Amino acid sequence: MRHTLTIPKRITHGEELVVISRREYEQLQRHLAELRDALAKIRLGEKELREGKTRIIKSLAELRS
Numbered sequence: 592m593r594h595t596l597t598i599p600k601r602i603t604h605g606e607e608l609v610v611i612s613r614r615e616y617e618q619l620q621r622h623l624a625e626l627r628d629a630l631a632k633i634r635l636g637e638k639e640l641r642e643g644k645t646r647i648i649k650s651l652a653e654l655r656s
Contacts, residue, residue: 598608611619639645648654 594612596610598610600607636645
């Protein structure tokens, strides 16, 4: 189980902070990078679709031709 520690607002002058392990932080950073990469690729694909740069196929067999 992952352990988290919340630091009360009264100690941090209004901010509530959370402490996590470095390993978990690095995993979250990698996950965020992957999400950003995926979203960038989706935006590019949507842009190319709007510009008519893509082909719409009805079956995988059409890819061979």
